[in-house]
Amino acid sequence: DVVMTQSPLSLPVTLGQPASISCRSSQSLVHSDGNTYLNWFQQRPGQSPRRLIYKVSQRDSGVPDRFSGSGSGTDFTLKISRVEAEDVGVYYCMQGTHWPWTFGQGTKVEIK
Amino acid sequence: QVQLVESGGGVVQPGGSLRLSCAASGFTFRDTGMYWVRQAPGKGLEWVASIWYDGSHPSYADSMKGRSTISRDNSKNMVYLQMDSLIFEDTAVYYCAKDGWGSLDYWGQGTLVTVSS
Numbered sequence: 001d002v003v004m005t006q007s008p009l010s011l012p013v014t015l016g017q018p019a020s021i022s023c024r025s026s027q028s029l030v031h032s033d034g035n036t037y038l039n040w041f042q043q044r045p046g047q048s049p050r051r052l053i054y055k056v057s058q059r060d061s062g063v064p065d066r067f068s069g070s071g072s073g074t075d076f077t078l079k080i081s082r083v084e085a086e087d088v089g090v091y092y093c094m095q096g097t098h099w100p101w102t103f104g105q106g107t108k109v110e111i112k
Numbered sequence: 113q114v115q116l117v118e119s120g121g122g123v124v125q126p127g128g129s130l131r132l133s134c135a136a137s138g139f140t141f142r143d144t145g146m147y148w149v150r151q152a153p154g155k156g157l158e159w160v161a162s163i164w165y166d167g168s169h170p171s172y173a174d175s176m177k178g179r180s181t182i183s184r185d186n187s188k189n190m191v192y193l194q195m196d197s198l199i200f201e202d203t204a205v206y207y208c209a210k211d212g213w214g215s216l217d218y219w220g221q222g223t224l225v226t227v228s229s
Contacts, residue, residue, distance in 0.1 A: 002150030008221070031214070035214065037215065039214075039215045039216070041157075041216075048220065048221050049157065049207070049216075049219050050219070051212070051215060051217050051218075054212065054214070054215045054217070055215075060217075079168045090156075094157075096213075096216075097214065099171070100159055100171065100173065101159050101216075102159070103157045103158070103159070105156050106154075106156045106157070
């Protein structure tokens with residue numbers, strides 16, 4: 001199975017400051033169809049996961065533009081340009097290229 | 113709008129069984145693959161099982177293989193997860209999620225399964 005490794009696992013951030021989460025895969029996530037199926041999910045406290053980003057950098061409808069995804073191959077990043085209080089929660093990357101789909105361990109974002 | 117509503121969770125003794133259900137609406141269910149993902153208390157997300165749009169190709173995580181069965185009823189817009197021989201480590205919130213082409217684009221609110229003696 002593809003191993004997804006996130007860092008850091010805990011990310012204290014000052015309100016209004018940027019935040020960055022790394023996600024690395026144990027093998028390339030480029031699919032035979034040419035797409036890279038790397039997703040980011042946000043899970044706020046007490047809520048179910050919500051997809052933020054799909055195919056590396058495509059933002060879901062309603063997701064603030066302070067969230068952005070980038071990367072290629074095995075190395076991916078989720079960036080929050082200016083952290084707001086509502087961004088507190090755990091963020092997961094997930095690959096949908098190789099079966100079975102696998103998740104990263106999660107990164108907990110909290111306010112300093 | 114897309115809605116996924118899970119039910120069927122509860123407290124069960126080790127070795128017992130539970131059948132989880134997920135009611136789907138707001139999209140063309142019969143054209144869509146469906147998934148179950150679980151989250152143990154304080155832990156991360158783990159894919160459990162999936163099924164193609166037509167009920168074919170059921171797949172299971174190694175942790176659930178041989179102890180669970182995923183199925184669906186396209187006439188009722190329902191997907192199910194039958195879990196048998198439950199163990200303590202199966203304690204988790206179980207989420208139903210919708211296929212989004214290499215992704216899971218919508219999730220339900222989850223149903224809690226507690227395995228306890």
